Every structure is written in C-alpha cells, then in structure tokens.
Amino acid sequence: EVQLVESGGGLVQPGSSLKLSCVASGFTFSNYGMNWIRQAPKKGLEWIALIYYDSSNKYYADSVKGRFTISRDNSKNTLYLEMNSLRSEDTAMYYCANIPSEFGVAYWGQGTLVTVSS
Amino acid sequence: DIVMTQAPLSVSVTPGESASISCRSSKSLLHSNGITYVYWYLQKPGKSPQLLIYRMSNLASGVPDRFSGSGSETDFTLKISRVEAEDVGIYYCGQLLENPLTFGSGTKLEIK
Numbered sequence: 001e002v003q004l005v006e007s008g009g010g011l012v013q014p015g016s017s018l019k020l021s022c023v024a025s026g027f028t029f030s031n032y033g034m035n036w037i038r039q040a041p042k043k044g045l046e047w048i049a050l051i052y053y054d055s056s057n058k059y060y061a062d063s064v065k066g067r068f069t070i071s072r073d074n075s076k077n078t079l080y081l082e083m084n085s086l087r088s089e090d091t092a093m094y095y096c097a098n099i100p101s102e103f104g105v106a107y108w109g110q111g112t113l114v115t116v117s118s
Numbered sequence: 119d120i121v122m123t124q125a126p127l128s129v130s131v132t133p134g135e136s137a138s139i140s141c142r143s144s145k146s147l148l149h150s151n152g153i154t155y156v157y158w159y160l161q162k163p164g165k166s167p168q169l170l171i172y173r174m175s176n177l178a179s180g181v182p183d184r185f186s187g188s189g190s191e192t193d194f195t196l197k198i199s200r201v202e203a204e205d206v207g208i209y210y211c212g213q214l215l216e217n218p219l220t221f222g223s224g225t226k227l228e229i230k
Contacts, residue, residue, distance in 0.1 A: 035219070045159075045167065045210055047219040059217040095166055099214070100157065104178040106169035 002026035002107050004096050009112035016086050016116070022079040022096030022109055030054075030074040033099035036081045038092035039111075046092075049081065050099070064090075086116045120145045120213050124222035131201045132230045139196045139225045141211035146191035147174075155215040158187055158196045161224075162207040170209075171196060203229055 008020040020036070036049045049070040050059045058070050069082040079096050093111040100106040121144040131137045141156065148154045158171040169178040171187035174194060184199045198205055206229055212221040 044208075044224045045161075045212070045221040047221070050217065050219065061218050097167075100169060100172050100178075102173075104169060104172035104176055106172070106178065108166040108168065110166055 004098075004107050004109035006094060006096055006109040006112035009094060009114045011115045011117065012086055013118050014087055014116055017082070017084045018086065018114060020081040020083070020094055020096075020112055020114075022081075024077045024079070024107075027105075027107065029077040032101070034070075034072060034079045035097050035099065036068075036070060036079075037095045037097055038090075038114075039095070040089075040092040043092075051079070083114070086114075088116050090114060091116050119218055120147075120216065120220050122211050122213055122220050122222040124209075124211055124225050126225060127223075128226040128228065130228045130230050131198075133202060134200055137198045137201055137227060139198075139209050139211075139227075141189075141194045141196070141222050143192045143194070143213055145215075147194075147213050147215045148191040149215060154189070154191065155213055156187075156189065156194050157212045157214060158185075159210045159212060159221075160205075160207050161210065162204075165207075167210065198227075201227075201229070205229075 003025045006022045048061045048064050051070045067085045071080045095111045097108040123142045125140045147156050154174040156174045159167040161167040175187045186197045208224040210221045
C-alpha cells in the first residue's frame with residue numbers, strides 16, 4: 001500500500017521553528033520529485049517548495065523563500081521541511097505530494113497541521 | 119507567476135446530470151514537447167486532494183471515466199458526466215509547467 005505520512009506539526013509561537021517530515025512507503029520514493037503544498041484554514045492550495053528526485057534542484061514560493069528549507073533523504077524514504085521565523089500566516093495544513101509521473105502516478109499525504117499563534 | 123482562474127465558484131448538480139468546470143491560465147501551458155501541463159484535483163470533504171486528470175486530458179488511475187479533461191493552450195474544462203453523490207468536494211486546476219506551481223482557487227460541487 002502506498003503511503004505518505006507527514007508528522008511534526010503543532011502549535012508554535014511566532015518566530016519559532018519547526019521541522020516537518022514525510023515518510024514514504026509502497027513506491028520508489030527516490031524516483032520522484034517531491035513537493036510541499038499547504039492549505040490555510042478554509043482556503044485553497046498553495047505550493048510552497050519542490051525538490052528534485054536527486055536533490056539537485058530546489059524551488060520555493062516567494063512567501064517562504066529564505067525561511068523554509070526543503071530536503072530529502074532517499075535512504076530513509078523521507079522528505080523534510082525545515083521552517084524558521086514562523087508567522088501567523090504560515091498556519092495551515094501541510095501536505096507532501098510527489099510530482100505526478102508521466103503516467104499520472106500521484107500521491108498525497110494526509111497532512112500535518114501547523115498553527116502559529118501566541 | 120502563472121495565474122489559474124477557475125469558474126464557477128460553486129456548482130449545484132442533480133445526480134445523473136453533467137457538470138463542467140472551467141479553468142483559464144494566464145500563459146500557455148503547452149510545452150515545446152507537445153504536452154499541456156494542466157492537472158485537475160478533487161478534494162473531498164476532510165480529505166487530501168486526489169489527482170483526477172493529468173496533462174490536460176489523461177485520466178488518473180482508478181478515476182471513473184465519468185471524468186474527462188479537455189482544452190486548448192490556455193482554456194481548460196473538466197467535465198463530469200452522470201454526477202454521483204461521491205463527487206462532492208472542491209475541484210482545483212493546477213499547472214505544473216513552471217515554478218512556482220500554481221492552483222486555481224477551487225470550484226465547490228454540491229448535490230441538489
């Protein structure tokens with residue numbers, strides 16, 4: 001069974017840091033580019049970061065550039081998102097998802113909730 | 119950034135009837151390789167998004183063939199034939215042509 005399982009979310013104060021993890025199973029994680037996508041409460045989807053299958057390239061949305069870092073460990077089938085200088089507007093459900101393959105293979109995790117509030 | 123504009127904001131459909139959702143991109147999503155990089159997702163209530171259509175017109179695995187995607191370089195349509203109760207949720211179009219990846223604001227489908 002294919003699974004992407006995020007963890008690491010929680011309630012933190014503005015200015016704090018948090019590191020999210022996404023553990024993959026049931027598919028060849030190292031073959032896929034991976035994304036972090038977030039969804040603020042009652043809002044739409046916002047892409048925030050992408051990492052190539054081999055970590056050779058990383059891209060960020062302007063809203064998180066310089067504060068968030070995406071990384072991966074293919075030996076552990078794990079994707080990470082390190083988040084620094086958190087703001088209230090970073091409050092959202094954070095999903096990991098692969099870049100859909102040429103055959104439309106696309107997986108999403110169940111999400112991990114990050115709440116930034118004093 | 120490529121802006122994805124969806125319409126309508128919401129649609130109410132009688133079971134068994136059809137529904138169409140439109141999406142327009144601010145830039146052509148047709149790559150020089152001939153592939154149009156528009157995708158359609160459905161987020162059912164309380165769930166993660168799931169892929170319905172990839173590369174404009176290809177049905178994702180496990181998705182009923184009641185769903186279909188079509189379009190041009192900048193104008194796209196998701197059609198749902200014979201709508202069922204399980205189709206309720208928010209539909210998003212998204213572009214994977216270039217970074218930043220962007221999504222439409224969503225269309226909520228309800229059942230009458």
